[in-house]
Amino acid sequence: MKKRVVSILVMGLILVPFLCGGVFAKTLRIGSMSPLTGRYASDGTDIKNGVLTAIAVFEEAGGIPGFDKIELFAQDTACDPRQAVASANKLINLEVAGVVGAYCSSSTIPASDVLAEEDIIMITPASTNEKVTDRGLPYMFRMCGRDDDQAPAAAKFIKESLEAKTMFIVDDKTTYSQGLADSVAKSAESMGIKILAHEHVNQGDKDFSAILTMAKKANADVFYMSLQGFSPAAMMMLQAKRLGMKSQIVTQDAVFQPKFMEVAKDAAEGVCLTYGFTDPSTPEYKAFEERYVPKYGKIAAYATYAYDAATSLLKSIKAAGTTDPAKVKAELMKLDFQGVAKHVKFAANGDSGSSYIAFKVVDGKFVPYWEPVNGLIK
Amino acid sequence: MEYFIQQLINGLTLGGMYALIALGYTMVYGVIQLINFAHGEFFAAGGYVGAIALGYFSGLGYMETHPILCLTGAFVLAMGYCAYLAIGVEKVAYKPLRKNSRLAALLSALGMSIFLSNGMMLTRGVYDAVYPSELFQGGFDFGMITISYLQITIVSLTAALLIGLNILVFKTKVGMAMRATAQDKTMSALVAIGSNRIISLTFAIGAGLAAAAGIMYGLYYGSVKYDMGFVPGIKAFAAAVLGGIGNITGAMIGGLIIGMVEIFGAGYLSGEYKDVFAFIILIGVLYFKPTGIMGENIDDTRV
Numbered sequence: 290m291k292k293r294v295v296s297i298l299v300m301g302l303i304l305v306p307f308l309c310g311g312v313f314a315k316t317l318r319i320g321s322m323s324p325l326t327g328r329y330a331s332d333g334t335d336i337k338n339g340v341l342t343a344i345a346v347f348e349e350a351g352g353i354p355g356f357d358k359i360e361l362f363a364q365d366t367a368c369d370p371r372q373a374v375a376s377a378n379k380l381i382n383l384e385v386a387g388v389v390g391a392y393c394s395s396s397t398i399p400a401s402d403v404l405a406e407e408d409i410i411m412i413t414p415a416s417t418n419e420k421v422t423d424r425g426l427p428y429m430f431r432m433c434g435r436d437d438d439q440a441p442a443a444a445k446f447i448k449e450s451l452e453a454k455t456m457f458i459v460d461d462k463t464t465y466s467q468g469l470a471d472s473v474a475k476s477a478e479s480m481g482i483k484i485l486a487h488e489h490v491n492q493g494d495k496d497f498s499a500i501l502t503m504a505k506k507a508n509a510d511v512f513y514m515s516l517q518g519f520s521p522a523a524m525m526m527l528q529a530k531r532l533g534m535k536s537q538i539v540t541q542d543a544v545f546q547p548k549f550m551e552v553a554k555d556a557a558e559g560v561c562l563t564y565g566f567t568d569p570s571t572p573e574y575k576a577f578e579e580r581y582v583p584k585y586g587k588i589a590a591y592a593t594y595a596y597d598a599a600t601s602l603l604k605s606i607k608a609a610g611t612t613d614p615a616k617v618k619a620e621l622m623k624l625d626f627q628g629v630a631k632h633v634k635f636a637a638n639g640d641s642g643s644s645y646i647a648f649k650v651v652d653g654k655f656v657p658y659w660e661p662v663n664g665l666i667k
Numbered sequence: 668m669e670y671f672i673q674q675l676i677n678g679l680t681l682g683g684m685y686a687l688i689a690l691g692y693t694m695v696y697g698v699i700q701l702i703n704f705a706h707g708e709f710f711a712a713g714g715y716v717g718a719i720a721l722g723y724f725s726g727l728g729y730m731e732t733h734p735i736l737c738l739t740g741a742f743v744l745a746m747g748y749c750a751y752l753a754i755g756v757e758k759v760a761y762k763p764l765r766k767n768s769r770l771a772a773l774l775s776a777l778g779m780s781i782f783l784s785n786g787m788m789l790t791r792g793v794y795d796a797v798y799p800s801e802l803f804q805g806g807f808d809f810g811m812i813t814i815s816y817l818q819i820t821i822v823s824l825t826a827a828l829l830i831g832l833n834i835l836v837f838k839t840k841v842g843m844a845m846r847a848t849a850q851d852k853t854m855s856a857l858v859a860i861g862s863n864r865i866i867s868l869t870f871a872i873g874a875g876l877a878a879a880a881g882i883m884y885g886l887y888y889g890s891v892k893y894d895m896g897f898v899p900g901i902k903a904f905a906a907a908v909l910g911g912i913g914n915i916t917g918a919m920i921g922g923l924i925i926g927m928v929e930i931f932g933a934g935y936l937s938g939e940y941k942d943v944f945a946f947i948i949l950i951g952v953l954y955f956k957p958t959g960i961m962g963e964n965i966d967d968t969r970v
Contacts, residue, residue: 326785328894330793462939489939493898495888498677499933499941506670506811520795520892527889531806532673533813551797552890 317356317612319344319602320380321595322373322390322400323415325365328493329518331548331589333392336414337363338585339595340389343603346580353607366400368393368517377403385409386612387602389595393517394418395464401429408614410621412602414594417542418468422639428614430621430635432598433591434565434643436465439541440472442645442661443513443563448480450647450659451537451561453510458487459500459525460515469541470515485509492517497525498532505534512536519544523552530556537561539647547587550653557650561658566644567593567630577629597628601635669811674934675927680818680887682926683825687880688903689910689918690832691873697913698849698869700769704776705756706877707900708783709749713878714891715787716745718796725799745882746875753874754867756783762863780900787893795890821883828876829919835872836915845869849913905949911959920960924948 321340323333344359352359362383364376373396380388381403387410391397397416404411405426412430413421419437422429447453456477460470467489474484485507488500504512512534516522522544529538538560545564550557568574577596581588605620606612625634635641646666649658657666688710695703720741724730729737760779764771806815836842847855848865856862884899885891906925910917925945932944952960 325793326788330788331795334793459938489937490933491939491942495884495895495898496677496681496929498681499674499930500938502670502673502677503934520890523795523890524888531813531815531817533808548794552795554889 315356317353317359317606318383318385319359319361319599320383320385320388320390321361321363321599322366322376322380322388322396323363323392323595324368324396325363327367327369328520329368329392331520332415332518332543332546332591333365333368335585335589335592336390336392336595337361338581339414339592340599342577342581342584342592343596343599346600347603347607353603355610359603364390366391366393366396368396370395370399373397373400374403376400380404381407381409386606387412387617389414389598389602391416392591393463393465394421394468397421398424398464401426405429410602410614410617412598414598415591416465418464425638428618430598430601430639430641432594432601432630432633432641434542434645435640436469436472438643439563439645440469441476442643442647443473443539443541444476444480444482445661446561446563446647446659447477447511447513447539448482450665451511451539453482453537455483455485455507455509456511456513457485457504457507457509457536458513458515459497459504460487460489461492461494461517461521462489463492463517465543466515466517466541470513473513473515482511490516490521494521495524497528501525501529501532501534504529504536505532509536512538514538514540514544516540517543519546519549520552523549523557526553526556526560539563545648545655546589547655548589550650557653560650561647562655563645563647564655565631566646566657566660571627571629573627573629593628593630597630597633600628601633670934673812674930676812676814676818677934678927678930679923680821680926681930682923683822684880684884684887684922685899685903685906685926686919686922687825687828687883688877688899689906689922690828690915691877692904692907693910693912693915693918694832694869694873694876696907697915698845699761699765699866701761701772702776702904703761703870703873704773704900704904705760705779705783706873707896707898707903708780708787709753709874709896710877710881710884710899711784711787711891711893711896712752713745713749713874713881714885714895715791715796715881715893716748716878717741717882717885718798718891720744721799722797730799742879742882745878749874749878749881750871753870757867757870762866780896784893784896791893793893795892796885797890798885817883817887821887824879824883825919828879829915832872832876832915841865841868902945905946909949909952909959911961914959914961917959917961924960 321337323336325333366373366376373391377400389412392415394416397413401411410428414432417436422431458470460466540562542564544562605617608620609616647659648655659665691706724737760775761772764775844860844865847860848862852862906921907918910921928945928948929941933941
């Protein structure tokens with residue numbers, strides 16, 4: 290009998306922190322989903338850091354009325370669809386007001402299905418696959434561009450600026466990389482470029498010598514490399530240089546990471562890639578840079594998009610004065626401001642527009658090189 | 668023909684790298700019949716130490732003036748560190764379980780592997796650790812065929828280590844003690860062989876080899892990452908089994924075969940199925956010759 294009383298008391302004590310939490314403090318809970326471990330941990334960490342920066346900026350500016358503080362629950366998806374669904378469920382249990390994420394399109398799509406059932410707003414800073422917003426989920430938004438905008442831009446660049454006639458394509462079979470490679474192949478073929486081969490490698494491969502030897506033999510004008518993440522891309526570049534490949538190398542947005550040049554060094558020189566244009570000379574970008582760089586280091590591909598996504602979410606919650614998803618969505622649709630990465634204005638389907646241009650690596654920097662309307666950038 | 672030769676060179680390099688890692692697996696298995704799944708992590712740790720050491724030397728400016736000396740220093744540091752790490756891991760995770768079932772030690776090895784790779788992620792960060800500059804830049808260029816100095820270094824160093832290891836095992840007193848311990852721990856202890864010391868030594872040598880492979884891997888691919896040990900670890904394990912686990916020459920041959928099959932599979936058939944081909948070969952060999960190509964030496968020649 291005594292034992293039972295003690296155990297009930299202990300159980301009660303365990304519950305105390307949970308009960309108190311709701312009574313004493315009102316916290317705005319925000320979720321983020323990105324790979325914090327595994328192969329794409331670096332990009333995922335950039336996303337988390339971007340969101341944390343946005344929260345810090347908001348808290349400094351006085352926070353959101355009605356809430357004592359804003360707390361981020363950063364979930365690790367490991368770029369694995371199953372883990373992404375589990376993270377989404379966890380965020381639902383935490384009753385978050387909105388989610389920034391995920392990174393891999395293959396994680397974003399199933400996770401957004403789960404979040405949609407609970408009417409939780411999700412803004413992806415990095416998933417470019419068309420399906421993310423084409424499924425018509427009411428609370429799915431996208432900060433970055435779309436593959437079906439990127440692919441024609443890339444094909445147009447290859448055709449007009451590089452004047453290529455033949456192309457060799459490699460992808461690593463992820464939803465993102467293969468989807469993009471297929472779209473590029475289709476657009477390029479319709480412009481009269483001949484696809485000599487479309488080869489695949491495996492995720493996690495480090496040795497590409499066999500495929501590169503094949504590409505060197507094919508000697509296409511353009512070698513289109515569609516890989517998820519900068520790290521395998523940098524390794525592929527090093528090996529291509531060592532093999533003496535002469536094709537012009539064109540790649541895509543996942544490679545837009547300053548670390549790419551650090552790893553690939555000289556081999557990165559002259560590589561072209563398509564990426565959404567961000568103007569680093571705007572005051573918004575400069576302010577972000579001042580805040581982000583001392584704490585987290587160089588600004589990478591998705592930190593700015595994650596920052597804009599989190600800022601949009603927090604702004605809308607503040608304007609709505611509630612976390613009710615319908616009201617927050619109404620505010621999100623009204624947003625029209627200059628963000629760090631781009632001008633934020635959502636279309637009805639949740640997209641915020643693409644701004645793909647081609648960059649070229651010159652002296653270890655990504656330099657804007659070509660844009661679809663006016664051609665070469667001087 | 669040129670295409671074939673180029674792929675052959677690619678296969679030899681990759682195979683050499685697998686073989687170096689497989690040597691460690693096979694040595695440890697030979698002595699205590701433990702599949703050390705943390706072996707791939709020693710390989711990654713060696714790569715990291717190499718990156719740190721070379722980065723430090725290059726920061727001091729010695730890299731341009733004494734490249735060979737710097738590289739030797741990096742190898743010594745990485746191999747020493749990994750040998751030390753392996754002895755520690757053995758003492759903590761495997762030795763207390765030596766009397767338990769083999770499954771316990773195997774699980775402990777798996778746990779150690781996860782622990783070490785996450786430890787590296789937490790301490791060294793999620794980004795790639797970059798090798799300062801490409802040493803042995805350049806190579807021979809015969810039109811279609813390119814052989815880089817690095818590829819020659821990898822293959823020749825692998826061969827040298829194999830010869831050295833064979834001499835150690837079959838021609839020295841320590842080697843004899845190793846073979847005796849492999850055959851019967853209790854009996855060898857009765858004739859005054861410190862079997863614990865021998866086991867530690869085997870772990871140290873195996874991890875040292877893995878560290879050497881880690882540095883070469885870093886030099887060849889330009890960077891190292893905390894999770895890089897897993898896939899090559901599995902491939903090297905397959906190579907060791909393919910050659911006949913416990914057999915040094917077998918590990919070497921197995922490594923070369925896995926590397927070749929991967930490269931030729933990717934080069935002639937399809938890049939996405941290269942791992943499938945490699946493991947089909949493994950399954951095939953095990954089906955028809957369960958002891959592996961060179962056979963497991965049950966008698967006194969096993970390490």
